[in-house]
Amino acid sequence: MDDRTARFDRLFDEHRRAVYALFFASSHHRQEAEDGVQETFLRVWCRLDALPPEGERAYVLRTARSVAVDAARRARVRPVFCEEVELGVDDTHLGLLDAAIRALPEELRVPLVMTALGGMESGEIGEVLGKPPGTIRYLVHKARARLAEAIG
């Protein structure tokens, strides 16, 4: 394996979870999120030689955000190709939680999903969303309180 591929593999392993969560947080749709991961890392792969070694994660997340903005723009004019597919949520509590997460307003849902699904810290979520870390912590706290209320 050459150095370029080894570097890409490391970046993919380290950051794909956060990138996937970023897309899933907006769409709540697995295929949309996987498409976002593919497009993001395709851009990273093509521009890898220009990517400075420091700040790699920030670069990958900025790329993901840019892909998400482009996708949202295209979605306004494109037909719907598929419907959301339920993904094996056969547990009653999980199903309730999933419905409650979907029902959250976007302002609460996005930081919550990026935390829970992406394992991201409030600081980096704040960078992606353009909000201070303290605000992100508050929003995640509020989202969790809403969920606890919704599922009893």
Add this chain to the structure above:
Amino acid sequence: MNDLLDRWAEDRAMPPARAEAIRRRIVEDAAPELGVEWWRDLFAPLKRSVAPAWRPQTRSV
């Protein structure tokens, strides 16, 4: 709530096999010198063509 949220995240995470398929397709097929736009156009129909293997084909009009 913590445990339930962890289980939800596990259930909703990208399956490792899908992640590996995406990674492999990029490193094996996408020659970087051709640029992102060229590969984006090629990859989108490729992905849809393999879709039935991992999700039901449903369409809403």
